[in-house]
Amino acid sequence: MAEIVLETKGLTKYYGAKPALDHLDLRVPRGCICGFLGRNGAGKTTAIKLMLGLLTPTAGSATLLGCDSTALTPAIRQRIGYVTEGHRLLRWMTIGRLEEFQRAFFPRQWDSRLFAEMIEYFELSKRQKIKHLSNGQRAQVSLALALAPNPELLVMDDPTLGLDAAIRRQFLEGMIELITRQGRTVLFSSHILADVERVADRIVVIDRGVLRADCPLEQFRTSVRKVVLHFDNSAPADVELAGLLHFRRSERQLELTLVGVGDAEVADWARQAGAERFDFVEMNLEDQFIEFTAPPHRWRLFQWEKA
Amino acid sequence: MRFLALLRKELRESLPWLLLAGLLLLGVGLLTVHSEARFARMRYQHWSAHQGLGPGEVVNTYDLVRSPHLAWVAMWLAFIAPGLGLVLGICHFWVPLFARTWSFLLHRSTSRMSILGAKLAAAILGLLVSLGLVWTGLYWYACRPGLLPIPEPVQILVVGWIYIVIGLVAYLGTALSALSTARWYTTRIFGLVFAALAAFLILVQWHLGWVFALAVLAIAILFVQTVAAFLSREF
Numbered sequence: 125m126a127e128i129v130l131e132t133k134g135l136t137k138y139y140g141a142k143p144a145l146d147h148l149d150l151r152v153p154r155g156c157i158c159g160f161l162g163r164n165g166a167g168k169t170t171a172i173k174l175m176l177g178l179l180t181p182t183a184g185s186a187t188l189l190g191c192d193s194t195a196l197t198p199a200i201r202q203r204i205g206y207v208t209e210g211h212r213l214l215r216w217m218t219i220g221r222l223e224e225f226q227r228a229f230f231p232r233q234w235d236s237r238l239f240a241e242m243i244e245y246f247e248l249s250k251r252q253k254i255k256h257l258s259n260g261q262r263a264q265v266s267l268a269l270a271l272a273p274n275p276e277l278l279v280m281d282d283p284t285l286g287l288d289a290a291i292r293r294q295f296l297e298g299m300i301e302l303i304t305r306q307g308r309t310v311l312f313s314s315h316i317l318a319d320v321e322r323v324a325d326r327i328v329v330i331d332r333g334v335l336r337a338d339c340p341l342e343q344f345r346t347s348v349r350k351v352v353l354h355f356d357n358s359a360p361a362d363v364e365l366a367g368l369l370h371f372r373r374s375e376r377q378l379e380l381t382l383v384g385v386g387d388a389e390v391a392d393w394a395r396q397a398g399a400e401r402f403d404f405v406e407m408n409l410e411d412q413f414i415e416f417t418a419p420p421h422r423w424r425l426f427q428w429e430k431a
Numbered sequence: 432m433r434f435l436a437l438l439r440k441e442l443r444e445s446l447p448w449l450l451l452a453g454l455l456l457l458g459v460g461l462l463t464v465h466s467e468a469r470f471a472r473m474r475y476q477h478w479s480a481h482q483g484l485g486p487g488e489v490v491n492t493y494d495l496v497r498s499p500h501l502a503w504v505a506m507w508l509a510f511i512a513p514g515l516g517l518v519l520g521i522c523h524f525w526v527p528l529f530a531r532t533w534s535f536l537l538h539r540s541t542s543r544m545s546i547l548g549a550k551l552a553a554a555i556l557g558l559l560v561s562l563g564l565v566w567t568g569l570y571w572y573a574c575r576p577g578l579l580p581i582p583e584p585v586q587i588l589v590v591g592w593i594y595i596v597i598g599l600v601a602y603l604g605t606a607l608s609a610l611s612t613a614r615w616y617t618t619r620i621f622g623l624v625f626a627a628l629a630a631f632l633i634l635v636q637w638h639l640g641w642v643f644a645l646a647v648l649a650i651a652i653l654f655v656q657t658v659a660a661f662l663s664r665e666f
Contacts, residue, residue, distance in 0.1 A: 173534070173665075173666075176534075176538060178533075178534055178537060178538070178665065178666050179665045179666075180663075180665060198433075198539075198540040198541050198542060199540070201538060201539065201540045201541075202540035204538070206534070206535075206538045208531075208534040208535050208538075209534075210531065212530060212531045212532045212534065212535055213532070213535060214440070214532060214535070215530065216443070216444065224436075225436055225440060228432050228433055228435070228436030229433055229436070229539045229540045229541065230540065231432060
């Protein structure tokens with residue numbers, strides 16, 4: 125089994141009486157590209173800050189490269205690259221000065237050539253000041269700064285937030301460049317599902333601070349599915365089916381969103397419910413994510429309004 | 432190397448304020464010293480014209496020397512030094528909060544204590560160079576023979592340095608308030624209030640020993656509190 129690079133056990137953070145993160149149990153193996161998904165305010169940034177020791181957990185623990193997050197040593201931090209949310213860099217510095225500043229903390233492992241190549245690839249100049257860069261350009265500089273020390277673990281907090289499609293693609297291609305190198309582990313949070321689909325091989329979904337899924341991307345893609353059942357007469361008013369996320373009922377149709385339910389089980393249930401036929405509906409990752417994280421009560425409210 | 436990189440960064444970020452404070456003190460100081468020297472000459476000429484005395488015959492006349500000339504500059508320093516301390520505290524601890532650069536800064540392969548140490552070292556160095564050096568230089572310049580009627584008393588140099596120490600107290604008070612996560616109308620204001628109270632107590636002392644003791648005590652308390660707040664704070 126691959127070495128676990130990042131592990132959290134019951135990681136919990138409360139702000140006052142409100143849980144921002146609730147018992148997060150997570151294991152990220154070496155070499156994994158892990159997409160960390162959640163809606164706005166789901167607890168992604170809190171989780172990342174807890175992992176990096178910028179916040180103190182209310183309960184539980186996080187371990188990075190074998191070291192507890194609350195006591196990360198300089199030597200361990202040297203092995204972790206971090207791209208902060210919003211790419212907050214020192215605005216008065218030029219890119220060259222920022223490289224000099226960053227290099228001082230990675231004296232032996234800093235790859236000046238890689239940094240120069242990335243800056244050139246992103247069509248930037250080392251003489252440009254950070255404060256004169258656009259959001260996208262700052263994101264590119266952040267990525268170059270995080271990658272140049274060749275970190276074993278790269279943690280990125282919503283790195284593509286606020287970037288347009290073209291810059292996002294360029295950014296991701298830069299990231300894939302890193303991913304192709306052996307032994308690198310990446311954890312990146314995002315709510316842009318297309319980005320995750322392009323890059324990640326594993327996804328973690330949190331919703332309102334609670335872990336909802338931690339599995340290979342392909343498993344998630346095949347697990348969350350939607351099926352529409354057609355009835356000759358009126359559709360049943362209630363659905364009792366293990367793995368049911370939501371259902372929507374119209375007069376002669378039932379639309380079910382299911383997780384981890386096989387074809388045979390669907391067929392069995394459809395037969396028992398008296399459905400004339402059923403069809404699986406194609407879903408992209410974004411649809412699956414939205415369905416997966418949508419609060420069930422929203423559907424109930426919708427049904428009640430219809431009634 | 433890491434500490435030096437941090438120190439360079441902090442000094443560079445403080446540089447505009449250090450220059451402004453240093454140049455302001457230097458400007459006010461030179462202007463005062465030279466205008467006082469000119470007025471002293473004019474007073475002497477006026478006095479000697481009316482008394483009919485020539486040069487060399489006027490010695491130790493109170494009317495010609497009046498008050499120490501640098502006292503006026505020291506009054507400026509009494510505002511410049513705490514003001515600089517306050518601004519440096521804002522630069523080092525408030526601005527990263529607003530600019531949200533703490534996460535970037537704290538994820539360095541160095542300890543939090545080094546990051547704080549670089550900030551404190553930059554503030555102390557800044558106060559020493561931009562105000563201490565300028566103030567001592569001004570004193571030395573004003574005491575050169577032939578410029579002013581009598582040399583400035585050494586007490587005025589000490590008074591200026593006390594103001595510079597108060598600048599450090601103001602810096603630490605600002606840092607402590609900035610690092611607090613409480614509300615302004617509760618304990619967050621304590622750092623600044625404590626610094627103001629300490630400054631007041633230091634200034635009303637007549638005995639230099641008490642001034643020194645109070646300054647050391649205030650700086651020690653604020654330093655320990657600032658370190659504790661910085662090491663335990665969540666960013």
